Amino acid sequence: MSLTNPHTCAIAYSVSMLGDKWSLLILRDIIIHKKSRFKELKDSKEKMATNILANRLKSLSELGLIEKLDPTGTKKSTRYIATSKGLTSLPIIIEMYLFSINAIDETILDASQINIKKEITSNRILFEKSRIAEYLNFVQELRDTILGVQMP
Numbered sequence: 001m002s003l004t005n006p007h008t009c010a011i012a013y014s015v016s017m018l019g020d021k022w023s024l025l026i027l028r029d030i031i032i033h034k035k036s037r038f039k040e041l042k043d044s045k046e047k048m049a050t051n052i053l054a055n056r057l058k059s060l061s062e063l064g065l066i067e068k069l070d071p072t073g074t075k076k077s078t079r080y081i082a083t084s085k086g087l088t089s090l091p092i093i094i095e096m097y098l099f100s101i102n103a104i105d106e107t108i109l110d111a112s113q114i115n116i117k118k119e120i121t122s123n124r125i126l127f128e129k130s131r132i133a134e135y136l137n138f139v140q141e142l143r144d145t146i147l148g149v150q151m152p
Helices: 010-018 023-031 038-042 050-062 090-103 111-122 124-147
Strands: 066-069 079-082
Touching: 010 023, 023 038, 023 050, 023 066, 023 079, 023 090, 023 124, 038 050, 050 066, 066 124, 079 124, 090 111, 090 124, 111 124
Parallel strands: none
Antiparallel strands: 066 079
């Protein structure tokens, strides 16, 4: 996904990168739920078609929001991680969550979703900071395990 039209509005630029139906959901799954494999992302409850998922992963990578780790060159070994730029989408994800969570009947939420709701609504800033720290630890462990690479 290339941004061919120059934008003079920051919101228009953000929407051109993240405004489709799936990009923020993919980033949510990568950052909050620590999903890193294609199959894990495909199995999300939103049931995204595989061709759309592949397309969005490619677009997010081209935009510098995610990075593809491919240690052995096989589909099974491929992992997707958020970049520093991708992590900057977390406040957007949180604000969108807060915008709509009270409109969703809590009886349809699973235990994980209820826990996230409690965490975000009780202390949004702590939730954001802790999730970023947890995610960075996850990425470091992933890099150490699959690539044998120590991050500075």
